[in-house]
Amino acid sequence: MNIEIKEQNGSYFGILTGWIDTAEATKFLEDMNPLMANADKSIELDCAQLEYICSLGLRGLLQLKQESAAKGGSLILTHVDGEVKKILRLTGFDRLFNIR
Amino acid sequence: MIEAPNFEYKYDLAYRKSFAARLSFRIMGIAAIVFLAAVALFFYFTGDSMTLPLTHQIVKYGTVVFIVGLTSLFVFCTWAIYQMARPLRQFAESAVSIAGGNLDTPLPKINSEDELLQLRNSFEYMQTSLKQHINDLQATTASKERLQSELTIAHDIQMGMLTTVFPERDDLDLFASMTPAKEVGGDLYDFIIEGDELFFIIGDVAGKGVPASLYMAVTRTLFRNLAGNYQSAANIMRQMNQAIASANESLVFVTAFIGVLDLRTHYLTYCNAAHNAPALITADGKCQLLDAETNLPLGIEDHYRYEEQQMPFPENTALLLYTDGLTEAMYISADGGRKLFGEERLLHDLEKNKQASAIEVIDYLKQHVNVFADGTMQGDDLTLLFLRHGASRKNDSTAPRRIIMKNEMTEVSRMRGFFLSVCREHDIDEETFKTLNLAIEEWVANVIGYAYPKGIRGHVELTAKVVDGVLTLVIKDHGTPFDPTQHAEVDVNAELSERQIGGLGIHLVKSIMDTMHYERTADGYNVLTLTKNIKD
Numbered sequence: 143m144n145i146e147i148k149e150q151n152g153s154y155f156g157i158l159t160g161w162i163d164t165a166e167a168t169k170f171l172e173d174m175n176p177l178m179a180n181a182d183k184s185i186e187l188d189c190a191q192l193e194y195i196c197s198l199g200l201r202g203l204l205q206l207k208q209e210s211a212a213k214g215g216s217l218i219l220t221h222v223d224g225e226v227k228k229i230l231r232l233t234g235f236d237r238l239f240n241i242r
Numbered sequence: 243m244i245e246a247p248n249f250e251y252k253y254d255l256a257y258r259k260s261f262a263a264r265l266s267f268r269i270m271g272i273a274a275i276v277f278l279a280a281v282a283l284f285f286y287f288t289g290d291s292m293t294l295p296l297t298h299q300i301v302k303y304g305t306v307v308f309i310v311g312l313t314s315l316f317v318f319c320t321w322a323i324y325q326m327a328r329p330l331r332q333f334a335e336s337a338v339s340i341a342g343g344n345l346d347t348p349l350p351k352i353n354s355e356d357e358l359l360q361l362r363n364s365f366e367y368m369q370t371s372l373k374q375h376i377n378d379l380q381a382t383t384a385s386k387e388r389l390q391s392e393l394t395i396a397h398d399i400q401m402g403m404l405t406t407v408f409p410e411r412d413d414l415d416l417f418a419s420m421t422p423a424k425e426v427g428g429d430l431y432d433f434i435i436e437g438d439e440l441f442f443i444i445g446d447v448a449g450k451g452v453p454a455s456l457y458m459a460v461t462r463t464l465f466r467n468l469a470g471n472y473q474s475a476a477n478i479m480r481q482m483n484q485a486i487a488s489a490n491e492s493l494v495f496v497t498a499f500i501g502v503l504d505l506r507t508h509y510l511t512y513c514n515a516a517h518n519a520p521a522l523i524t525a526d527g528k529c530q531l532l533d534a535e536t537n538l539p540l541g542i543e544d545h546y547r548y549e550e551q552q553m554p555f556p557e558n559t560a561l562l563l564y565t566d567g568l569t570e571a572m573y574i575s576a577d578g579g580r581k582l583f584g585e586e587r588l589l590h591d592l593e594k595n596k597q598a599s600a601i602e603v604i605d606y607l608k609q610h611v612n613v614f615a616d617g618t619m620q621g622d623d624l625t626l627l628f629l630r631h632g633a634s635r636k637n638d639s640t641a642p643r644r645i646i647m648k649n650e651m652t653e654v655s656r657m658r659g660f661f662l663s664v665c666r667e668h669d670i671d672e673e674t675f676k677t678l679n680l681a682i683e684e685w686v687a688n689v690i691g692y693a694y695p696k697g698i699r700g701h702v703e704l705t706a707k708v709v710d711g712v713l714t715l716v717i718k719d720h721g722t723p724f725d726p727t728q729h730a731e732v733d734v735n736a737e738l739s740e741r742q743i744g745g746l747g748i749h750l751v752k753s754i755m756d757t758m759h760y761e762r763t764a765d766g767y768n769v770l771t772l773t774k775n776i777k778d
Contacts, residue, residue: 144547163658164687165651194676197684197746204741211738225676232753233746234734 145173153184159191167198174202181206182213190221195229207239218242266320273312329358333365345373393425393452400426400455403462408600409435411632413505416440417600418627419608421567427623428454429565430462434469438506438663441469441478444517444563444627445498448539457494461486461540465500472645472659475500475513476550477652479540483515487544495539499563502659503555503631507666510555513548515540518569521585521592523560523630529592531585532561560630562592562603567624571611574618583614600628639667642707649690649700654683657704668708670776678713678774681754684747685717685726685770693721693768711777717770724768725760726751 143166146157154177162170177185185206195203203219210217218240222230230236281301288297332350339347349366352359400422408416418431428447433440443465447454464482479500486496499517503510514534522532537548571583591610595603604626611624645660647653658679665675686702694700705716732745752758755772763769 164654164683164690194680196680196687197750198687200746208738208741225673225680228673228677229680229750232750233732234736237735238738238741 143170145170147173147176153186154180156185156187157191158187158189159193161194162192162199163194163196164198167196167202170199171202174206177206178209180215181209181217182215184216184218185210186218186220188220189226190223192226193224195226197233200229200233200235203235203239216240263320265323266316269319270312270316273315277308277312329362333361336365340369340372345369345376396452396455397422397425400458403459404430405432409440413632414440414629415600415632416442416627416629417604418625419604420623420625421608421620422623423567423620424451426452426455428458429567429623429625430458431563431625431627432462432465433627433629434466435505436469436471438504439471440503440505440629441465441473441500442503442563442627442629443469443498443500444520444565444625445496445540446517446565446623446625447496448494450623453492453494457486457496461496461498469500469502470656472656472663473502474550474655474659475502475511476548477655479513479515479537479548479550480546483538483540483546483548484544486541490541493541495541497539499534501561501563503629504663504666505631507663508555508557508631509552509663509666510561511550511552513537513550515548518564518566520564521562521588523562523592523596525556525558527596529589529596531589555631557631557633560596560628562588563627564588564607565623565625567620567622568607568611568626570622571615571624572618572621573615581614583611587614600630603628640707640709642705644703644705646701646703647686647690649694649698649702651687651690653690653702654687657683657686660704661706664706664708668713668776670713674776677754681751681772682715682717684750685772688724688747689717689719689721689768693719693724708776711775713774713776715772715774717772719768720766721768723762725762726770727758727760 143158143160143162145159148155148157156174156177187203207217209215220242222241227236230239230241284301329350329352336347336349347369349362349369352362401420404418404420408418414435416433418433420427420429420431422429428450430445430447431443433442435441443462445458445461447457447461461482464485465478468478468481479498482498496515497517498515499512499520500515501510501512512532512534515537516539517534519531519534521529523529533551535549535551538546569583569585569588573581575581587610588607591607592603595606598606607626608624643660643664645657647657661679661682662675664670665678670678682704686704689702693702700719700721702717702719705718707714726748729745729748732742732749733740734749736742751772755774757771757773759771761769761771
């Protein structure tokens with residue numbers, strides 16, 4: 143699991159790669175902190191390289207979405223496919239998130 | 243052997259043998275010349291009165307007096323010089339005795355303060371400094387001998403560490419060897435078979451000799467402890483790296499290649515920490531270097547994320563792991579020209595030996611390196627490990643497979659390795675594997691996180707079997723009772739602000755699997771049984 147965060151013109155871009163399993167989730171939540179701190183801005187998460195995400199990882203995404211909604215920012219997930227798309231659908235997250 | 247000079251220091255008038263005699267003869271010679279000169283002068287001045295009886299008298303008695311005087315002078319001189327030269331003779335004796343090893347030989351007593359005293363002082367100084375040098379030499383020799391014998395013991399210990407009992411199985415032909423350039427080396431290899439998995443490593447500690455051998459021992463022990471059922475190659479590498487990097491005062495690094503070969507499903511997973519890419523003989527007989535992406539060597543950055551690769555490893559595929567002692571074996575010609583063994587020669591050798599057994603391949607390569615070097619000294623440790631995957635054993639594919647995990651969160655990655663092997667055995671595709679793995683992981687992570695009180699060791703056991711296209715998973719733990727079927731359903735249709743953070747895991751298990759059944763046994767186990775039809 144890896145998350146790479148870039149800032150461009152006040153917008154934030156995150157690239158998620160690999161497996162976010164339960165063992166890795168704590169690190170994932172920590173790595174998300176810079177995004178949580180900027181939840182009032184526009185955030186885009188690229189999931190093209192994301193292979194797997196467990197419920198702890200989903201919680202991290204949910205928290206970020208709730209924070210973003212509360213602070214008037216925006217959160218978009220891009221390139222959601224395969225396994226990750228399936229999991230988002232099973233949990234009803236596909237309706238909560240802005241997915242492109 | 244040098245012979246000691248044989249001195250006979252007896253009083254001897256023979257001209258060459260006595261210092262005193264030589265001096266006395268010289269004094270007498272001078273006296274005789276003086277006398278003859280005096281006689282000549284006498285006759286020259288008294289030539290006319292030679293006939294006078296007085297003159298005759300003078301000459302006659304003068305001669306007698308002179309001869310008597312000369313004789314007395316000779317005797318006196320000889321005696322006096324003999325006396326003075328006595329210490330010299332004693333010095334000569336002492337020197338012979340000292341040369342014979344008796345450093346405490348007494349020196350003659352000198353009461354005068356002349357050159358003899360200087361000689362005596364010099365002798366004394368020679369005695370003490372000889373003693374000092376001999377003591378130093380003895381100490382150096384002793385410590386060198388001790389070091390040498392310790393190195394010999396270290397060599398034996400190191401060789402004893404390397405596994406030399408090779409598996410005797412139909413589905414695996416494996417052999418390895420390590421030849422250190424000095425008494426001890428920094429190369430290592432090791433392998434363990436756990437269940438249906440072969441874990442193997444080859445490594446090279448930077449540097450040579452004793453410092454490298456200490457790291458070699460550490461690296462090999464870490465591998466032994468970390469390799470185990472369904473542990474992934476990258477995970478083993480990561481943990482080894484953390485252990486080495488966290489206590490690496492002398493900034494030593496280790497290059498290594500770790501492979502995990504699933505003998506049941508013919509899959510190889512591997513992770514390369516800046517080691518030479520192994521050579522591969524494919525099932526259809528092609529010899530090439532393995533595509534092995536390079537990660538950082540072990541010991542440099544403790545949080546480095548090691549990545550692994552995987553590939554099918556069908557019957558008759560073979561792999562040769564080696565250290566740079568092979569490809570960088572050198573030949574130096576008489577005119578100083580240098581030539582390296584190189585990868586091309588290696589692949590050529592493999593091409594010639596593609597049907598040979600592991601022992602034959604390794605013997606051939608070692609011999610070829612020797613012939614190639616042609617007497618040029620071996621500069622680096624040389625380690626080789628060859629393995630060929632033979633025809634798999636016939637497994638009863640309906641027999642259940644099991645993994646027992648500790649209540650530690652890192653165990654979920656081991657579980658993934660186990661379940662991947664199960665899925666491959668039953669031709670379950672990658673996407674389905676991920677989805678099913680999520681369901682199991684959610685439950686197992688729940689058990690690991692909450693079933694046992696904090697700080698209490700516990701286990702969770704996962705059994706998998708596939709019968710008639712139905713995958714049945716049984717997960718068992720000895721923790722506090724928890725019935726997921728009684729758990730309130732998560733409302734997946736709730737609005738964002740009302741979505742609860744918890745409860746997702748159990749929801750995922752239920753939605754992914756076809757059936758879920760919970761039982762609390764009389765002997766205190768939570769047993770969760772999950773099934774899934776995987777026919778389609």
